[in-house]
Amino acid sequence: xxxxxxxxxxxxxxxxxxxxxxxxxxxxxxxxxxxxxxxxxxxxxxxxxxxxxxxxxxxxxxxxxxxxxxxxxxxxxxxxxxxxxxxxxxxxxxxxxxxxxxxxxxxxxxxxxxxxxxxxxxxxxxxxxxxxxxxxxxxxxxxxxxxxxxxxxxxxxxxxxxxxxxxxxxxxxxxxxxxxxxxxxxxxxxxxxxxxxxxxxxxxxxxxxxxxxxxxxxxxxxxxxxxxxxxxxxxxxxxxxxxxxxxxxxxxxxxxxxxxxxxxxxxxxxxxxxxxxxxxxxxxxxxxxxxxxxxxxxxxxxxxxxxxxxxxxxxxxxxxxxxxxxxxxxxxxxxxxxxxxxxxxxxxxxxxxxxxxxxxxxxxxxxxxxxxxxxxxxxxxxxxxxxxxxxxxxxxxxxxxxxxxxxxxxxxxxxxxxxxxxxxxxxxxxxxxxxxxxxxxxxxxxxxxxxxxxxxxxxxxxxxxxxxxxxxxxxxxxxxxxxxxxxxxxxxx
Ligand code: BG6
Numbered sequence: 335x336x337x338x339x340x341x342x343x344x345x346x347x348x349x350x351x352x353x354x355x356x357x358x359x360x361x362x363x364x365x366x367x368x369x370x371x372x373x374x375x376x377x378x379x380x381x382x383x384x385x386x387x388x389x390x391x392x393x394x395x396x397x398x399x400x401x402x403x404x405x406x407x408x409x410x411x412x413x414x415x416x417x418x419x420x421x422x423x424x425x426x427x428x429x430x431x432x433x434x435x436x437x438x439x440x441x442x443x444x445x446x447x448x449x450x451x452x453x454x455x456x457x458x459x460x461x462x463x464x465x466x467x468x469x470x471x472x473x474x475x476x477x478x479x480x481x482x483x484x485x486x487x488x489x490x491x492x493x494x495x496x497x498x499x500x501x502x503x504x505x506x507x508x509x510x511x512x513x514x515x516x517x518x519x520x521x522x523x524x525x526x527x528x529x530x531x532x533x534x535x536x537x538x539x540x541x542x543x544x545x546x547x548x549x550x551x552x553x554x555x556x557x558x559x560x561x562x563x564x565x566x567x568x569x570x571x572x573x574x575x576x577x578x579x580x581x582x583x584x585x586x587x588x589x590x591x592x593x594x595x596x597x598x599x600x601x602x603x604x605x606x607x608x609x610x611x612x613x614x615x616x617x618x619x620x621x622x623x624x625x626x627x628x629x630x631x632x633x634x635x636x637x638x639x640x641x642x643x644x645x646x647x648x649x650x651x652x653x654x655x656x657x658x659x660x661x662x663x664x665x666x667x668x669x670x671x672x673x674x675x676x677x678x679x680x681x682x683x684x685x686x687x688x689x690x691x692x693x694x695x696x697x698x699x700x701x702x703x704x705x706x707x708x709x710x711x712x713x714x715x716x717x718x719x720x721x722x723x724x725x726x727x728x729x730x731x732x733x734x735x736x737x738x739x740x741x742x743x744x745x746x747x748x749x750x751x752x753x754x755x756x757x758x759x760x761x762x763x764x765x766x767x768x769x770x771x772x773x774x775x776x777x778x779x780x781x782x783x784x785x786x787x788x789x790x791x792x793x794x795x796x797x798x799x800x801x802x803x804x805x806x807x808x809x810x811x812x813x814x815x816x817x818x819x820x821x822x823x824x825x826x827x
Pocket of ligand 1: 558576577
């Protein structure tokens with residue numbers, strides 16, 4: 335992207351600017367981009383909220399939150415410079431006149447910039463408002479220039495395939511596909527982006543990256559937190575929709591996709607859709623064979639008592655919502671024939687840890703099999719968070735007079751040393767400002783990902799799980815999740 339394009343004047347409009355995401359992620363991301371000199375010279379952020387408020391009051395509220403959530407320290411000099419770009423604008427999502435007034439505001443800024451600026455609309459609102467907002471935006475011709483106007487939409491993007499299609503159709507009445515930036519914040523994480531660099535920027539790994547050399551692949555996204563204040567949302571969502579349909583499937587795509595011919599966004603997105611299409615669809619009778627769900631009961635995390643999910647505020651005492659899911663996927667393509675991809679995610683697990691494990695095959699014949707040492711197959715671990723490193727495990731000779739082997743590890747931890755690694759939202763917002771869609775989801779990707787989930791989702795919905803809760807808070811999930819991998823002689827790493 336050229337320097338000039340980064341400098342295009344832009345007006346950013348945040349719907350839901352008084353919400354949690356805006357205060358924790360969006361304003362801190364814009365602030366950090368600003369002090370890193372990555373924002374356009376001419377920009378303004380219009381913060382939309384329902385309540386009566388004024389600029390000064392709203393700016394003070396943002397400042398207080400920046401002090402808690404900004405990656406970089408908030409200095410008075412930087413803040414003074416940044417705050418003048420924020421304006422609060424009272425707005426009613428469902429009132430025609432509010433959109434007319436907003437349009438006027440946008441045009442006023444254009445006059446100041448002396449050009450028709452780019453417009454970036456961030457929809458940080460509950461999904462049920464998307465339809466009304468996009469209809470009003472269309473009628474008010476607020477985002478009518480497909481080359482300059484962009485809309486960013488947060489997940490959840492639908493709640494199943496049919497609703498995702500409906501939402502895509504609805505958005506397509508107002509926006510061109512190239513204007514729509516569907517966020518999956520995992521794609522903005524440094525370590526997730528590095529998967530492509532690691533795979534396709536080196537010649538030594540790619541020849542081994544297939545079913546002939548790899549025994550299995552595991553993707554774990556374990557969280558220590560529970561549902562916190564989001565019970566109302568989570569009760570309707572569960573781990574499958576909240577995490578697997580988006581974040582984990584996106585990681586799976588990055589790990590397994592074919593090499594793109596270039597870094598063009600359409601090229602990379604095509605390759606990811608190919609992966610999603612190749613994931614084997616299962617029949618309802620096979621769901622228990624391929625998928626395990628769980629819900630946490632009481633337990634202890636780091637020595638502290640933790641409540642059961644059903645005891646959390648806002649959760650039904652007989653809730654059937656899964657807080658853990660583990661699935662075995664197969665990709666029916668040449669590269670990955672018969673290689674299991676195990677994915678799992680859960681809330682209130684033993685520790686916060688997201689990582690990918692590439693388990694290589696054992697040697698067909700071992701020269702050392704008679705020796706005292708135990709051979710372990712090679713393994714590559716890509717730690718996504720909180721540790722951010724890549725570990726290659728291999729066998730080496732133990733120092734000493736006899737020929738004994740021991741497993742050793744080679745670690746690359748450049749990211750961990752970089753205190754200045756940008757937050758995912760910084761990366762994603764910058765890409766949206768630049769008009770690069772690579773890290774965002776295209777409509778067909780979202781629909782295909784829901785299609786992958788369909789049978790499991792429907793089967794789980796149709797039956798209540800009598801065994802809930804089936805794992806202790808502070809554990810690694812239900813016992814059945816171990817059985818899922820052990821059936822094939824594997825183990826969660
Ligand atoms: C969100 C989910 O998309 O991702 C949350 O809705 C989850 O339930 C969060 O906690 C995890 O994100 P991160 O970046 O903390 O791993």
